[in-house]
Amino acid sequence: MRTVRPHAIGRTIVRAEFRSRFVTPGDRDQLAVQLAGSRILDVRRRGKFIVFELSQGTLSVHLGMTGRLITSGEVGVHTHGVLELDQGVLVYDDIRQFGRIEFFGPQGGRAEQLGPEPLELTAQVFVERLRKRVSRIKPLLLNQKFLAGLGNIYVDESLFRAGIHPLAFANRVSRERALKLHEAIVGTLEESIAFGGSSISDYVDAEGRRGGFQLLHRVYGREGNPCLACGTPVKRIVVGQRGTHFCPRCQKR
């Protein structure tokens, strides 16, 4: 989002083209017609969505697992969208096609139904919301309506930092621990942003640069390797159909 902004804000969409089924709702050719001539007023982020505020509506882009929004490069087999601007171009590539591009009127958008931004939420409000829920903590943190923007990696990393077992029940987490979790989430996100995100396989920013935070993961992807705090081998289980990494000694149930 941050690297897309300078290439996109103030530009006018000269021509749009979409391929494949994941452009919703409606017909992709109709979308191309709707977008042509629109000016990009602003680009912001809401949860995992990159939101383009246009003179005639809102375009929301979700990168899914392997989506890339880049400002250069050739159109290839995995290119699913092209926005030709009056100056430059925005190309949407997505190998696994888990991403989504959606167009809404001035109001709409799935991004409106998301929970609060973790970096805008006070610790007190977070703790209250958390302790009201009867759910395992990991699936809850992945629930975008509860909290917007956390994915599998950042949930595992945050729970490790807070010393909370991924299967712990949210309503049974002590106030103190919950506060620690809020701090852990903020710390994890801020560090990751500072390092340009996590590039496990495909993620790159608009200029095609990979992130560096994957080198700092403490539990994610480190199954069998010693916990950086206590040396116990990191364990991997499946929670809610998601690979889940934690230290069985530092993160007691």
Next chain:
DNA sequence: ATCTATTCCTGGCTGC
């Protein structure tokens, strides 16, 4: 409200 399984997709990896 919460949980589980299923679906979408392809590159990369494993094992023979």
Next chain:
DNA sequence: TGCAGCCAGGAATAGA
């Protein structure tokens, strides 16, 4: 070397 089979996962969906 080749190839079949499995795995990763965000989120919508259905059904319990």
